[in-house]
Amino acid sequence: MTLKKFSKQIVLLILIILITPSCISRKEMVYFQDIEQLRKSEVRRSGNNLEIQPDDVLTIRVSAPEQEAALPFNLTKSIVSQERIMGDVELETYLVSNEGTIEFPVIGTMEVKGLTNIELAKKIQNEVREYVKDPIVNVRILNFQISVLGEVNNPGTFFIDDDHITLSKALSMAGDLTIFGKRNNILVMGDYDGQKTYAYLDFTNANVVNSPHYNLRQNDVIYVEPRGTRRQTAGSTGLAATYLSIISVAASLIVLITR
Numbered sequence: 001m002t003l004k005k006f007s008k009q010i011v012l013l014i015l016i017i018l019i020t021p022s023c024i025s026r027k028e029m030v031y032f033q034d035i036e037q038l039r040k041s042e043v044r045r046s047g048n049n050l051e052i053q054p055d056d057v058l059t060i061r062v063s064a065p066e067q068e069a070a071l072p073f074n075l076t077k078s079i080v081s082q083e084r085i086m087g088d089v090e091l092e093t094y095l096v097s098n099e100g101t102i103e104f105p106v107i108g109t110m111e112v113k114g115l116t117n118i119e120l121a122k123k124i125q126n127e128v129r130e131y132v133k134d135p136i137v138n139v140r141i142l143n144f145q146i147s148v149l150g151e152v153n154n155p156g157t158f159f160i161d162d163d164h165i166t167l168s169k170a171l172s173m174a175g176d177l178t179i180f181g182k183r184n185n186i187l188v189m190g191d192y193d194g195q196k197t198y199a200y201l202d203f204t205n206a207n208v209v210n211s212p213h214y215n216l217r218q219n220d221v222i223y224v225e226p227r228g229t230r231r232q233t234a235g236s237t238g239l240a241a242t243y244l245s246i247i248s249v250a251a252s253l254i255v256l257i258t259r
Contacts, residue, residue, distance in 0.1 A: 050116060050164065051113075051217070052116070052117070053096065054097060054113060056143055057093050057095055058093060058112075058141060060094060060139050062135055062136070063135070064133060066132075072106055075105060077090045100114070107124070117139040121137040124139070145157055145219060148170055148174035149223045149224070150222075151178045152178065153174065153176060167216060170216055182224065183202075187221075188220060188221070189223070190213075190216075
Protein backbone atom coordinates (compact mmCIF):
# COMPACT_ATOMS: atom_id res chain seq x y z
CA MET A 1 0.00 0.00 0.00
CA THR A 2 1.45 3.36 -1.01
CA LEU A 3 1.96 6.10 1.52
CA LYS A 4 -0.44 8.35 -0.36
CA LYS A 5 -3.24 5.73 -0.33
CA PHE A 6 -2.61 4.98 3.34
CA SER A 7 -2.77 8.66 4.19
CA LYS A 8 -6.09 9.01 2.38
CA GLN A 9 -7.54 6.17 4.45
CA ILE A 10 -6.32 7.84 7.64
CA VAL A 11 -7.98 11.11 6.63
CA LEU A 12 -11.20 9.27 5.76
CA LEU A 13 -11.22 7.54 9.17
CA ILE A 14 -10.70 10.87 10.94
CA LEU A 15 -13.57 12.45 9.03
CA ILE A 16 -15.88 9.55 9.95
CA ILE A 17 -15.01 10.06 13.62
CA LEU A 18 -15.73 13.77 13.32
CA ILE A 19 -19.17 13.38 11.81
CA THR A 20 -20.22 10.58 14.15
CA PRO A 21 -22.44 12.16 16.87
CA SER A 22 -21.03 11.90 20.35
CA CYS A 23 -23.68 11.19 22.98
CA ILE A 24 -23.46 10.68 26.74
CA SER A 25 -25.70 7.81 27.81
CA ARG A 26 -28.78 8.41 29.96
CA LYS A 27 -27.23 6.37 32.75
CA GLU A 28 -24.24 8.72 32.93
CA MET A 29 -26.30 11.93 33.13
CA VAL A 30 -29.80 11.42 34.55
CA TYR A 31 -30.54 11.79 38.28
CA PHE A 32 -32.69 9.52 40.47
CA GLN A 33 -32.38 6.36 38.38
CA ASP A 34 -34.15 3.21 39.62
CA ILE A 35 -36.63 5.44 41.44
CA GLU A 36 -39.20 2.69 40.96
CA GLN A 37 -37.83 1.24 44.19
CA LEU A 38 -39.72 4.01 45.99
CA ARG A 39 -43.46 4.12 46.46
CA LYS A 40 -45.30 5.57 43.48
CA SER A 41 -48.06 7.53 45.13
CA GLU A 42 -51.19 9.24 43.94
CA VAL A 43 -52.62 9.26 47.46
CA ARG A 44 -51.93 12.82 48.45
CA ARG A 45 -54.19 15.61 49.56
CA SER A 46 -55.04 17.73 46.53
CA GLY A 47 -55.97 20.93 48.38
CA ASN A 48 -53.79 24.02 48.50
CA ASN A 49 -53.00 24.13 52.20
CA LEU A 50 -50.09 22.15 53.61
CA GLU A 51 -50.54 19.32 56.05
CA ILE A 52 -48.38 19.65 59.15
CA GLN A 53 -45.81 16.87 59.44
CA PRO A 54 -43.23 15.77 62.05
CA ASP A 55 -40.16 18.05 62.15
CA ASP A 56 -42.15 21.01 60.86
CA VAL A 57 -41.43 24.33 62.55
CA LEU A 58 -44.50 26.42 63.43
CA THR A 59 -45.23 29.90 64.70
CA ILE A 60 -48.54 30.36 66.50
CA ARG A 61 -49.92 33.77 67.39
CA VAL A 62 -53.01 34.26 69.56
CA SER A 63 -54.69 37.67 69.46
CA ALA A 64 -57.77 39.04 71.18
CA PRO A 65 -59.56 42.36 71.87
CA GLU A 66 -58.14 42.15 75.39
CA GLN A 67 -54.55 41.42 74.44
CA GLU A 68 -53.36 40.88 78.02
CA ALA A 69 -55.57 37.80 78.25
CA ALA A 70 -53.80 36.32 75.21
CA LEU A 71 -50.24 36.90 76.48
CA PRO A 72 -49.86 33.49 78.20
CA PHE A 73 -50.43 31.79 74.83
CA ASN A 74 -47.70 33.78 73.02
CA LEU A 75 -44.24 32.64 74.01
CA THR A 76 -41.64 35.20 72.96
CA LYS A 77 -37.86 35.09 72.59
CA SER A 78 -37.34 37.96 75.01
CA ILE A 79 -38.94 39.18 78.22
CA VAL A 80 -41.20 42.11 77.47
CA SER A 81 -43.67 44.11 79.44
CA GLN A 82 -47.32 43.41 79.03
CA GLU A 83 -47.80 46.91 77.66
CA ARG A 84 -45.84 46.05 74.50
CA ILE A 85 -47.82 45.11 71.42
CA MET A 86 -47.38 41.44 70.50
CA GLY A 87 -46.69 42.37 66.88
CA ASP A 88 -43.43 44.02 67.99
CA VAL A 89 -41.79 40.89 69.43
CA GLU A 90 -40.49 37.68 67.92
CA LEU A 91 -42.45 34.60 68.82
CA GLU A 92 -40.93 31.31 69.87
CA THR A 93 -41.32 28.47 67.39
CA TYR A 94 -42.82 25.02 67.92
CA LEU A 95 -41.06 21.92 66.55
CA VAL A 96 -43.49 19.14 65.71
CA SER A 97 -42.35 15.92 67.38
CA ASN A 98 -41.96 12.54 65.70
CA GLU A 99 -45.33 11.66 67.22
CA GLY A 100 -46.90 14.66 65.48
CA THR A 101 -47.48 16.75 68.62
CA ILE A 102 -46.48 20.11 70.10
CA GLU A 103 -46.48 21.43 73.66
CA PHE A 104 -48.69 24.53 73.71
CA PRO A 105 -48.81 26.93 76.67
CA VAL A 106 -51.61 26.31 79.19
CA ILE A 107 -53.26 23.72 76.89
CA GLY A 108 -50.41 21.17 76.99
CA THR A 109 -49.82 18.42 74.41
CA MET A 110 -51.71 18.91 71.15
CA GLU A 111 -51.95 16.52 68.19
CA VAL A 112 -51.15 18.52 65.05
CA LYS A 113 -49.95 15.99 62.44
CA GLY A 114 -52.08 15.91 59.31
CA LEU A 115 -53.82 19.22 60.04
CA THR A 116 -53.54 22.23 57.79
CA ASN A 117 -52.53 25.54 59.32
CA ILE A 118 -56.17 26.67 59.14
CA GLU A 119 -57.43 23.51 60.83
CA LEU A 120 -54.86 23.84 63.62
CA ALA A 121 -55.75 27.50 64.10
CA LYS A 122 -59.41 26.56 64.59
CA LYS A 123 -58.45 23.78 66.99
CA ILE A 124 -56.37 26.12 69.13
CA GLN A 125 -59.05 28.76 68.95
CA ASN A 126 -61.58 26.35 70.43
CA GLU A 127 -59.16 25.37 73.20
CA VAL A 128 -58.22 28.90 74.31
CA ARG A 129 -61.76 30.24 74.12
CA GLU A 130 -62.16 29.00 77.68
CA TYR A 131 -59.54 31.55 78.76
CA VAL A 132 -59.72 34.30 76.13
CA LYS A 133 -62.78 36.07 74.76
CA ASP A 134 -63.07 36.15 70.95
CA PRO A 135 -59.56 34.79 70.23
CA ILE A 136 -57.96 34.99 66.81
CA VAL A 137 -55.27 32.41 66.01
CA ASN A 138 -52.74 32.50 63.19
CA VAL A 139 -50.50 29.50 62.34
CA ARG A 140 -47.57 29.48 59.92
CA ILE A 141 -45.26 26.69 58.75
CA LEU A 142 -41.75 28.19 58.64
CA ASN A 143 -39.76 25.37 57.03
CA PHE A 144 -41.71 25.29 53.76
CA GLN A 145 -39.09 24.88 51.04
CA ILE A 146 -38.84 23.11 47.70
CA SER A 147 -35.89 22.18 45.48
CA VAL A 148 -35.80 22.33 41.68
CA LEU A 149 -33.07 20.43 39.81
CA GLY A 150 -32.18 19.51 36.27
CA GLU A 151 -32.93 21.34 33.04
CA VAL A 152 -34.10 24.68 34.45
CA ASN A 153 -32.40 28.04 34.10
CA ASN A 154 -32.01 28.71 37.83
CA PRO A 155 -31.90 25.45 39.84
CA GLY A 156 -31.82 25.65 43.62
CA THR A 157 -33.73 25.45 46.89
CA PHE A 158 -36.45 28.05 47.47
CA PHE A 159 -38.13 29.06 50.73
CA ILE A 160 -41.87 29.68 50.32
CA ASP A 161 -43.57 32.47 52.28
CA ASP A 162 -47.11 31.48 51.31
CA ASP A 163 -48.94 28.44 52.63
CA HIS A 164 -49.04 26.80 49.20
CA ILE A 165 -47.21 26.71 45.88
CA THR A 166 -47.97 25.00 42.58
CA LEU A 167 -45.59 23.19 40.26
CA SER A 168 -46.04 26.01 37.71
CA LYS A 169 -44.92 28.65 40.19
CA ALA A 170 -41.97 26.54 41.38
CA LEU A 171 -40.71 26.13 37.80
CA SER A 172 -41.21 29.86 37.26
CA MET A 173 -39.10 30.63 40.34
CA ALA A 174 -36.40 28.39 38.86
CA GLY A 175 -36.37 30.41 35.64
CA ASP A 176 -38.54 27.97 33.63
CA LEU A 177 -37.33 24.90 31.76
CA THR A 178 -34.48 25.14 29.28
CA ILE A 179 -35.16 24.09 25.70
CA PHE A 180 -33.54 20.75 26.56
CA GLY A 181 -35.90 19.87 29.43
CA LYS A 182 -38.43 17.04 29.11
CA ARG A 183 -41.79 18.72 29.57
CA ASN A 184 -43.87 15.55 29.55
CA ASN A 185 -41.98 13.70 32.28
CA ILE A 186 -41.32 16.01 35.25
CA LEU A 187 -40.47 14.14 38.44
CA VAL A 188 -41.93 15.26 41.79
CA MET A 189 -40.59 13.51 44.89
CA GLY A 190 -41.69 14.00 48.47
CA ASP A 191 -42.66 12.43 51.77
CA TYR A 192 -46.04 10.93 52.53
CA ASP A 193 -46.82 9.38 55.89
CA GLY A 194 -43.12 8.86 56.60
CA GLN A 195 -42.32 7.28 53.22
CA LYS A 196 -40.55 8.69 50.17
CA THR A 197 -42.91 8.91 47.23
CA TYR A 198 -42.72 10.06 43.62
CA ALA A 199 -44.85 10.81 40.57
CA TYR A 200 -44.17 11.83 36.97
CA LEU A 201 -46.22 14.75 35.64
CA ASP A 202 -46.87 15.65 32.00
CA PHE A 203 -46.57 19.44 31.86
CA THR A 204 -47.77 19.49 28.25
CA ASN A 205 -51.18 18.20 29.37
CA ALA A 206 -53.61 20.72 30.88
CA ASN A 207 -54.96 17.98 33.16
CA VAL A 208 -51.71 18.20 35.15
CA VAL A 209 -53.40 20.78 37.40
CA ASN A 210 -55.66 18.00 38.74
CA SER A 211 -52.75 15.89 39.94
CA PRO A 212 -52.38 15.63 43.74
CA HIS A 213 -48.68 16.45 43.19
CA TYR A 214 -49.38 19.71 41.33
CA ASN A 215 -49.77 21.52 44.65
CA LEU A 216 -46.37 21.04 46.24
CA ARG A 217 -45.61 20.11 49.85
CA GLN A 218 -42.75 20.99 52.17
CA ASN A 219 -39.39 19.56 51.07
CA ASP A 220 -40.67 18.37 47.68
CA VAL A 221 -37.99 17.90 45.01
CA ILE A 222 -38.73 18.64 41.35
CA TYR A 223 -36.41 17.18 38.72
CA VAL A 224 -36.52 18.02 35.01
CA GLU A 225 -34.75 15.34 32.98
CA PRO A 226 -32.69 16.35 29.93
CA ARG A 227 -33.79 15.20 26.51
CA GLY A 228 -31.53 13.04 24.35
CA THR A 229 -30.44 16.07 22.34
CA ARG A 230 -29.03 17.59 25.54
CA ARG A 231 -26.96 14.49 26.26
CA GLN A 232 -25.69 14.53 22.70
CA THR A 233 -24.76 18.20 23.00
CA ALA A 234 -23.01 17.60 26.32
CA GLY A 235 -20.94 14.82 24.78
CA SER A 236 -20.02 16.92 21.76
CA THR A 237 -19.06 19.92 23.90
CA GLY A 238 -16.86 17.79 26.13
CA LEU A 239 -14.89 16.60 23.11
CA ALA A 240 -14.64 19.98 21.39
CA ALA A 241 -10.95 20.44 22.19
CA THR A 242 -10.15 16.94 20.94
CA TYR A 243 -12.06 17.58 17.72
CA LEU A 244 -10.17 20.79 17.09
CA SER A 245 -6.90 18.94 17.44
CA ILE A 246 -8.07 16.20 15.07
CA ILE A 247 -9.22 18.78 12.52
CA SER A 248 -5.83 20.43 12.65
CA VAL A 249 -4.05 17.14 12.02
CA ALA A 250 -6.48 16.22 9.24
CA ALA A 251 -5.94 19.56 7.52
CA SER A 252 -2.18 19.09 7.64
CA LEU A 253 -2.47 15.60 6.14
CA ILE A 254 -4.73 16.82 3.34
CA VAL A 255 -2.23 19.51 2.45
CA LEU A 256 0.60 16.95 2.32
CA ILE A 257 -1.41 14.46 0.21
CA THR A 258 -2.71 16.95 -2.32
CA ARG A 259 0.71 18.50 -3.07
